[in-house]
Amino acid sequence: MKTRILGFVAAAGVAATTFFALFVVPADVNQGDAQRIMYPHVASAWLAYLSFGVTALAGIGWLWKRDLRLDAIAHAAAEIGVMFTAFAIWGGMMWGRPIWGVYWQWEDPRLTTTALLLALYAGYLLLRRLSDDPERRATRAAIVGTVAAIDIPIIHFSVEWWRGLHQTATIASPDRVLNPAAPLLFVGTLLGMLAAFTLAWLYLMVRRYQLARATDAREEARRLDRIVSARTAEAAR
Amino acid sequence: MNALRAEARVAIAVARKDALSELRGRHATVSTLFFAAVVLLLFGFALGPDSTRLAAAAPGLLWLAIVLAGLLAVNRLHLLETDDGALEQLALYPVSRRAIYAGKALGGFAVMLLLGVLVLGAVGVLFAVNILAHLPVLLLTVVLGALGVAAVGTFYAGITVRLRAREVMLPLLMLPVLAPLLLASVKATAAALGGDPFGELGAWLQLLLAFDVLMLVIGLATYGYLLEDG
Numbered sequence: 417m418k419t420r421i422l423g424f425v426a427a428a429g430v431a432a433t434t435f436f437a438l439f440v441v442p443a444d445v446n447q448g449d450a451q452r453i454m455y456p457h458v459a460s461a462w463l464a465y466l467s468f469g470v471t472a473l474a475g476i477g478w479l480w481k482r483d484l485r486l487d488a489i490a491h492a493a494a495e496i497g498v499m500f501t502a503f504a505i506w507g508g509m510m511w512g513r514p515i516w517g518v519y520w521q522w523e524d525p526r527l528t529t530t531a532l533l534l535a536l537y538a539g540y541l542l543l544r545r546l547s548d549d550p551e552r553r554a555t556r557a558a559i560v561g562t563v564a565a566i567d568i569p570i571i572h573f574s575v576e577w578w579r580g581l582h583q584t585a586t587i588a589s590p591d592r593v594l595n596p597a598a599p600l601l602f603v604g605t606l607l608g609m610l611a612a613f614t615l616a617w618l619y620l621m622v623r624r625y626q627l628a629r630a631t632d633a634r635e636e637a638r639r640l641d642r643i644v645s646a647r648t649a650e651a652a653r
Numbered sequence: 654m655n656a657l658r659a660e661a662r663v664a665i666a667v668a669r670k671d672a673l674s675e676l677r678g679r680h681a682t683v684s685t686l687f688f689a690a691v692v693l694l695l696f697g698f699a700l701g702p703d704s705t706r707l708a709a710a711a712p713g714l715l716w717l718a719i720v721l722a723g724l725l726a727v728n729r730l731h732l733l734e735t736d737d738g739a740l741e742q743l744a745l746y747p748v749s750r751r752a753i754y755a756g757k758a759l760g761g762f763a764v765m766l767l768l769g770v771l772v773l774g775a776v777g778v779l780f781a782v783n784i785l786a787h788l789p790v791l792l793l794t795v796v797l798g799a800l801g802v803a804a805v806g807t808f809y810a811g812i813t814v815r816l817r818a819r820e821v822m823l824p825l826l827m828l829p830v831l832a833p834l835l836l837a838s839v840k841a842t843a844a845a846l847g848g849d850p851f852g853e854l855g856a857w858l859q860l861l862l863a864f865d866v867l868m869l870v871i872g873l874a875t876y877g878y879l880l881e882d883g
Contacts (some may be wrong), residue, residue: 479878485770494690542825546816556812560826560876563808567830574833574860578840 668755
């Protein structure tokens with residue numbers, strides 16, 4: 417019941433802030449309406465990083481405490497994180513086309529880092545699907561998830577360097593372009609959307625966690641079933 | 654100090670075992686080298702025949718060939734262990750997991766180093782790049798790059814070796830992690846070949862070294878979990 421209320425609040429918050437971002441906040445002086453993509457884009461990127469942080473911490477927790485609930489949290493966060501990463505990249509591309517003139521900008525270290533982030537955690541999810549034994553799966557996933565999280569800052573750092581050691585960022589990134597006409601409205605909408613998206617993330621996390629636990633329980637029941645029927649067959653022989 | 658020396662002995666023993674079985678059977682090296690040669694040829698077809706363009710792309714092609722062939726090499730080295738349950742045997746030895754990882758990584762490093770040096774020579778010949786003029790720096794880059802691929806590869810091959818879809822999963826997991834290594838080694842190679850006009854070579858080599866050290870530490874710390882989960 418509490419989860420359901422959380423879901424409703426999150427949905428209402430996302431709807432309200434979307435309305436604000438689309439119709440209430442004035443268009444950006446430089447970028448026009450395209451700048452409105454920034455609100456969900458920044459919120460998604462934040463949730464992607466939050467998710468992968470949770471995956472790494474829960475993974476370390478599993479290696480330490482050996483509690484499968486922690487693994488379920490890591491799994492839930494990774495899956496939701498991949499979704500928000502894809503959404504952030506998609507939003508960034510939709511924004512880049514009118515502003516930069518291209519969908520993909522190799523000069524932007526954040527874009528290339530995020531693409532690798534998606535690859536890292538898509539690999540994590542695929543790895544999970546390939547292991548049957550829950551404990552082995554949890555261990556492998558925990559290690560891969562943690563290494564990926566450690567790799568992210570190095571990737572970001574190296575990509576930023578790779579762009580050119582002697583040039584500073586000149587690209588107008590969305591969060592650096594403030595609308596001088598309505599700074600308060602702008603910041604308020606952005607913060608509101610961050611809060612609403614985070615609530616939605618929390619709701620998704622709870623539901624995905626419950627689903628993961630239910631799936632684990634079913635797997636365990638099937639495994640016991642198989643053992644019992646094998647023993648019964650043995651006894652009948 | 655004595656404990657450390659004992660671990661080093663175990664690591665060298667594991668690496669020696671891999672090297673011996675490699676020398677006798679040549680599972681990894683020959684096929685990997687052949688693969689790298691074919692990859693270089695195909696790069697030539699994809700980007701050639703304009704020789705200035707090929708020479709400009711040479712650092713990137715060099716490291717792509719090394720990384721792609723390295724995937725095969727580290728996979729082969731771990732596959733050796735799955736025959737006859739050798740990996741379980743290895744896990745049962747009353748020695749530290751760290752030492753086993755260090756040994757496997759050392760063996761992988763030897764193979765990668767051989768591979769890297771030969772591919773470097775092949776790139777010099779095929780793409781008309783003057784590698785002899787900058788040989789010491791290029792060799793240092795190859796050493797650091799080979800170490801990184803071996804450190805990451807040993808660790809990920811340990812994860813995927815028991816999986817059904819190992820051939821797909823190993824590159825899928827490993828290649829994004831290797832992205833910083835690829836960036837740094839390509840940049841260092843390009844800087845070395847171009848005479849380092851911007852003085853950035855040292856920075857890239859440092860990044861490469863930092864990557865190697867970090868990945869080795871992660872491997873040493875977590876490989877034990879992987880062996881136990883067999």
